[in-house]
Structure formats: structure tokens, C-alpha cells
Amino acid sequence: MTLSANLLDWYDRNRRELPWRIDKDPYKIWVSEIMLQQTRVEAVKEYYTRWLRRFPTPYELAAAEEEEVLYYWQGLGYYNRARNLQAAMSEVCAAYGGEIPNDEAALKALPGIGEYTAGAILSIAFDCRTPAVDGNVLRIFSRLFYVTEDITKSKTKRLISRLVSEYISLERPGDFNQALMDLGAMVCIPQTPRCAECPVLDFCQAYALDVQCTLPVKPAAKAPRELTLVAGIIQRGGEYLIRRRPSGNVLAGMWEFPAIEICDESCEKATLEQFIYTQFALKVLVQEKAFNYVHIFSHLKWYINFYHCQCFTGEVLFQDTQWIALSEWENITWAGPHRKAAEALWKNSVGGGPAA
DNA sequence: AATGCGGGGAC
DNA sequence: GTCCCAGCATT
Numbered sequence: 001m002t003l004s005a006n007l008l009d010w011y012d013r014n015r016r017e018l019p020w021r022i023d024k025d026p027y028k029i030w031v032s033e034i035m036l037q038q039t040r041v042e043a044v045k046e047y048y049t050r051w052l053r054r055f056p057t058p059y060e061l062a063a064a065e066e067e068e069v070l071y072y073w074q075g076l077g078y079y080n081r082a083r084n085l086q087a088a089m090s091e092v093c094a095a096y097g098g099e100i101p102n103d104e105a106a107l108k109a110l111p112g113i114g115e116y117t118a119g120a121i122l123s124i125a126f127d128c129r130t131p132a133v134d135g136n137v138l139r140i141f142s143r144l145f146y147v148t149e150d151i152t153k154s155k156t157k158r159l160i161s162r163l164v165s166e167y168i169s170l171e172r173p174g175d176f177n178q179a180l181m182d183l184g185a186m187v188c189i190p191q192t193p194r195c196a197e198c199p200v201l202d203f204c205q206a207y208a209l210d211v212q213c214t215l216p217v218k219p220a221a222k223a224p225r226e227l228t229l230v231a232g233i234i235q236r237g238g239e240y241l242i243r244r245r246p247s248g249n250v251l252a253g254m255w256e257f258p259a260i261e262i263c264d265e266s267c268e269k270a271t272l273e274q275f276i277y278t279q280f281a282l283k284v285l286v287q288e289k290a291f292n293y294v295h296i297f298s299h300l301k302w303y304i305n306f307y308h309c310q311c312f313t314g315e316v317l318f319q320d321t322q323w324i325a326l327s328e329w330e331n332i333t334w335a336g337p338h339r340k341a342a343e344a345l346w347k348n349s350v351g352g353g354p355a356a
Numbered sequence: 357a358a359t360g361c362g363g364g365g366a367c
Numbered sequence: 368g369t370c371c372c373a374g375c376a377t378t
Contacts, residue, residue, distance in 0.1 A: 038361090038362085038363095039362090039363080039364090040363095040364075040365070042364095042365080043363075043364065043365085075362090075363075075364095076362075076363075077361080077362025077363045077364090078361055078362055078363090079361085079362080080361070081361095152358095153357085154357075191366090191367075192367095250360080250361065250362085251361090251362080252361095295362095295363095296362095296363090297361080297362055297363080298360090298361075298362065298363085299359080299360060299361070299362095300360095300361090300362095336362075336363080
């Protein structure tokens, strides 16, 4: 038996039934692959189903407002994926008549599609014999072939891509690639691989050397940069001021309570009042603290101090700002922790105060 | 080649 | 707490 045959046989008996494995519609495969970038299967399932219900073909997505596209992506993270996906579908509709191109160069020219995603779409939807090297494949092949180089280096990725090209199934390349995903998720897992269950154990050099747990090799993650922000919950006539985060920042395009980074926590109230005045032309009085949140990104750590603010003046509203009633909180595309803040305020207001 | 970009589940 | 996930774009 060959590596490929063992793997496919295992896949046929153990594959996961997933919503994007029901058919081979290239658009659906594409959507799933974008959602699955750096994102776990369990997290994607519901988003995928909801997305396909609202955007069943490239045309619905291309025609939608970006605001709505982001709303359907809210909570998945890496929001440029959603913007790129929509931009790509606009191109598909305009340049390819709504048909997904069956061509590596054409796919990789579209925004959001890189080496991995092009290979995945081509192999799964079009039966092309293209590798799709993701984190699972890097881990599995570094163990199978005892690759001790740093897998975050592009040279190592090229090496493993060549190995996959060498071993990928001729008859079922898409299933071969998906089998590697399932093997990586269920058997050849990062910390404690379940080698006793592995269908390609006989081919694994790391197992033979008993060094599975030392592979793959990658440098330790750097600690996230920490920063402190102060945010204003600005109430006026039962409504609250929110603003859309500017592009070029983390969580670009998402809505938040006005917030500013502070360097000196001792003067955060004054900083907030000044910020709100210069940015929104509103005179406010910062009152009592509402709550503190800590929010961890992969590369950032936010400490946010939320303050209630009383607003006295100002009718001018700038672009990307609006007043909203708290009852609308679920309809807003919130920036990360600001959703929790809005929800807490809402629950507080309908709960009728501190008493149970 | 290095960095920015989210959020959450498993341990 | 740490790790890491069906990565890509930009520099």
C-alpha cells in the first residue's frame, strides 16, 4: 500500500461530514476556504450556512453593501477576508460571467486567494492535482519526512509543497488534500498525536524516531503589544454615540464607542473629554466608570476603561458617526469588545437596574 | 523575510 | 496562562 492509498482509505471511513462537502460548487468551496483561514471548523459552520442563505451565488455577494457583508462576517475575525471575498466576486461577475475560473494564475490574481486557497479550490472543486499546504499539512509532512527546519520559513513551505506534489493522489487529489485536513484535525494533532490511530504510521519518520512531539519546528510567538484605551459611553436623549473605526487600523470599519489610547491613566477622564470635543464637537462630562474590559488579539492586548458620559451640546454629526438606541445593539457590526459593552448596557437597561 | 490582521477552543 | 487554527496582503 502507498501513503496516498492508506490515507484515502482512512478518509473514506472517517471523514467529517461538513456543510461545504455536500457538493463541489466552486463558489461554495471558495467561501468555505476563506472562512476556514486561521479559523476552526466548528467556528465556521454556522457562519457558512448563514452566509450561503444570504449570498447563495457570486451575484448576491457582489451586489451587497459592504456594511451587510461585514455584518455577516461579524465575530469571525480577519475582516479583510470578507472585503476581499466580495471584491473577488465582483471581478468574477464582471470578468468571468459569474463562473469561478479553473486556472491557478487567474485565481491567485483575485484578492484573498493565495497559494493555499488556490490549490484547495482547484483540487476540491476542479479535481486538479495541486497541493494545498496549510498548517495541518505542514505539521503532518514535517512529521512524515522528519523536516526539522522552521515551518514558518517560505523555503520550508516550498519543500513541503514539493513533497505533497510527489505524493498527492492522481485519481482523487481533492479528497487527498481534504484527508490531510481531517488527519491533522483528528489524528496528527499538535500536542499529543494519536499515532495508534494513524493510517500512515508506517511512512512516518518522526514516529520511527519517536520525535513526533518535537515537530513541527516553529519559533515561539511574541507577546502581544499592550495598550490602554479609554472609551466614552455618550448618552443623549436615550441614544448613544458610536463611530466607525477608520481603515488602516485593527477592526477597521467596525463600530465602537468613541475610544482613544491613553498613555497616562491618571488623566484619562480629561483625555477622553478632549478627544470627544476635538473629534465629535461634543461637550461632555465624563462621569462614573461603567466597566473595564481586557481584550486579547493575537498581536495586541487592549485594556479598555469605559466611562459613562453626559452630553450637553452639539448637533453636528460627522461621517461614520451615529446615534443609536441601545435596543438596536444586535444590528450593529461591533468592533470586538464593544459588542460586549453594548450588550451589557442593554441588559442593564432592560433588567431594571442592579436588583434581581 | 517580517509584520499586521480576530477570535475562540483545547489543554 | 499557552498554543494554534483549511493564510493573505503588504512592506
